[in-house]
Amino acid sequence: MGDSLLYAILPLAAGDLGLGPGQVGLLLSANRLIRLFSNTWLSALFTRIGPYRGFVLSAILGVLTTAACGLGWGFIVLLLARMAWGISWSGLRQGTFQSIWAGENADAGRLMGLSWGIIRGGSAISALLGGFLFGYIGYNGTVWTIAAMSALAIPIAFGLTWPASASPPPAAEGALPPDLSAWRRVLITGHRSLLNAVSEPLQRSILLVGFFKLLLNSILIATASVFLASRFGSGSEGTILGLHVGALTGIVLGTRWFSDLFLGAVMGALADWIGRIRLTIVLVLILCLGLAAMLWIYTNASLLALLAVLLVSTGVHVVLDAYANQAALATTQPQMFVGAYATASDLGSAVGPLFAFTLVNTVGFGPVYGVAALLVVLTVSHLAILDARRARRERPEAGS
Numbered sequence: 176m177g178d179s180l181l182y183a184i185l186p187l188a189a190g191d192l193g194l195g196p197g198q199v200g201l202l203l204s205a206n207r208l209i210r211l212f213s214n215t216w217l218s219a220l221f222t223r224i225g226p227y228r229g230f231v232l233s234a235i236l237g238v239l240t241t242a243a244c245g246l247g248w249g250f251i252v253l254l255l256a257r258m259a260w261g262i263s264w265s266g267l268r269q270g271t272f273q274s275i276w277a278g279e280n281a282d283a284g285r286l287m288g289l290s291w292g293i294i295r296g297g298s299a300i301s302a303l304l305g306g307f308l309f310g311y312i313g314y315n316g317t318v319w320t321i322a323a324m325s326a327l328a329i330p331i332a333f334g335l336t337w338p339a340s341a342s343p344p345p346a347a348e349g350a351l352p353p354d355l356s357a358w359r360r361v362l363i364t365g366h367r368s369l370l371n372a373v374s375e376p377l378q379r380s381i382l383l384v385g386f387f388k389l390l391l392n393s394i395l396i397a398t399a400s401v402f403l404a405s406r407f408g409s410g411s412e413g414t415i416l417g418l419h420v421g422a423l424t425g426i427v428l429g430t431r432w433f434s435d436l437f438l439g440a441v442m443g444a445l446a447d448w449i450g451r452i453r454l455t456i457v458l459v460l461i462l463c464l465g466l467a468a469m470l471w472i473y474t475n476a477s478l479l480a481l482l483a484v485l486l487v488s489t490g491v492h493v494v495l496d497a498y499a500n501q502a503a504l505a506t507t508q509p510q511m512f513v514g515a516y517a518t519a520s521d522l523g524s525a526v527g528p529l530f531a532f533t534l535v536n537t538v539g540f541g542p543v544y545g546v547a548a549l550l551v552v553l554t555v556s557h558l559a560i561l562d563a564r565r566a567r568r569e570r571p572e573a574g575s
Contacts, residue, residue: 177241178206178260179298179432180305180321188314198250205254206261207525211518217265218514226273226337233266234332238325245318265517272500272513277341280501281447287497288443295435303429343509377561378506381499384554385516386523388495391547392488393527398535398543399427399481402469405540406477427478431485435493442490443497451498452559455491459555462487463548470541491551 182203185192189199221229240263243256271294275286301321308317446454465484469477499516503509527547534543 176297176301176321176325177237177244177318178264180241180301180318181244181257182302184305184309184314184317188309191314192247192253194250194253202250202253202257204525204528205257206264207521209258209261210265210521211525213262213265214269214514214518214521215511217262217269218510221266221269221273221342222508222510226270226342227335229266230270230335230337231329231332233263233270234328236260237263237267238322238329241325242319242322245315245322247315265514268517269510269513272503272517273341273510274337275497275500276343276504276509277338280504283501284443284446284451284494284497285440286443287500288439288441288493291493291496292436292439295432295439299429299432299436302432343504375506377558377565378502378512380554380558380561381502382516382519384495384551384558385499385519387547387550387554388488388491389520389523390527391544391551392492393524394531394543394547395481395485395488396428396431397528397531398540399485401535402481402540403427403478406473427482427485430482431489434486435489438486438489439493442493446494446497451494452562455494455498455555456559458487458491458494459552462491463552466544466548470544 185194185199185202189195194202217229217233236259240256240260243259244253246252271290275283275290278286301324305317305321308320312320442454442458462484465480465487468480469484472480500513503512503516506512531543
């Protein structure tokens with residue numbers, strides 16, 4: 176809740192906080208950039224100390240960093256708090272992935288959809304509630320209110336019971352010198368485990384898909400407002416149904432987040448039924464058709480096409496996360512593979528907004544959206560081929 180709140184109110188409060196546009200952008204990206212490193216560290220830590228303590232520590236850190244953002248102590252403190260939040264989210268997401276291992280493989284898609292639905296429900300509620308409170312009690316009061324609500328996570332984390340199936344033992348590692356410190360052992364062991372976890376072509380293909388699916392998604396979300404402005408105009412003159420483009424963008428993105436509450440679970444359950452790769456291929460094809468409609472339609476229907484594309488991207492995200500989550504259990508280091516997949520996804524979500532605006536202004540929406548979608552199609556197709564080969568290898572010989 177604390178992270179999503181800042182996307183809604185930090186740009187509005189930037190002047191009062193003495194922040195420039197570049198500083199706001201860095202603050203909103205800092206939590207993703209630090210995760211390119213912290214995902215691996217936290218995966219190694221969860222392997223060493225187990226999910227219970229790792230998850231509790233992550234929940235506590237998440238609440239403290241949210242509260243720190245409301246202290247008003249300047250840019251450096253805000254930057255450190257955002258980086259610490261990124262570390263906290265690495266642990267919370269690692270625990271979420273490992274919790275799904277406690278369920279049945281056949282239910283992995285449904286469980287992944289439910290988990291992301293709850294997470295995004297928190298995002299949507301905090302953004303909407305925070306936007307309302309901001310107008311009445313200001314930035315600091317709003318942040319502390321959401322931090323107090325987030326504090327409910329701490330007793331929940333303490334009360335969780337983690338079965339052994341949520342933390343499978345890693346494969347044996349080579350011996351390390353006895354004089355190494357505990358943290359150096361964690362980092363060296365984590366590096367070795369990471370290399371082992373992505374040693375097969377199928378595993379590397381999953382990481383590529385994780386990167387490109389969120390690259391496309393982050394480009395779409397980052398450019399949603401400018402895309403709508405290109406269709407309906409900007410400012411008070413650009414309206415549809417009596418709403419200006421800024422309000423339209425908020426409604427579209429809010430609907431996308433709220434959709435995870437039900438659409439994620441539905442897509443996950445459907446993937447468990449018909450197959451995760453099969454459903455991914457169907458969803459990617461629908462996504463491409465929706466992008467084509469967005470680019471070719473210049474009427475109000477382009478708004479509906481954008482919303483449809485964002486909703487379908489929710490299904491792609493949930494189904495591929497469920498596939499990656501179960502693929503981790505087939506590796507020698509499942510915790511490290513989850514960390515590697517999370518890092519690849521975070522890299523895609525961080526890279527997209529950095530280049531999207533410049534490229535859109537240079538070459539237009541069509542090439543930017545089209546190339547990103549093509550990369551998703553190619554990597555998903557490659558993954559489907561490797562998955563089919565794996566299935567043939569694992570299928571028992573007829574008559575045996």
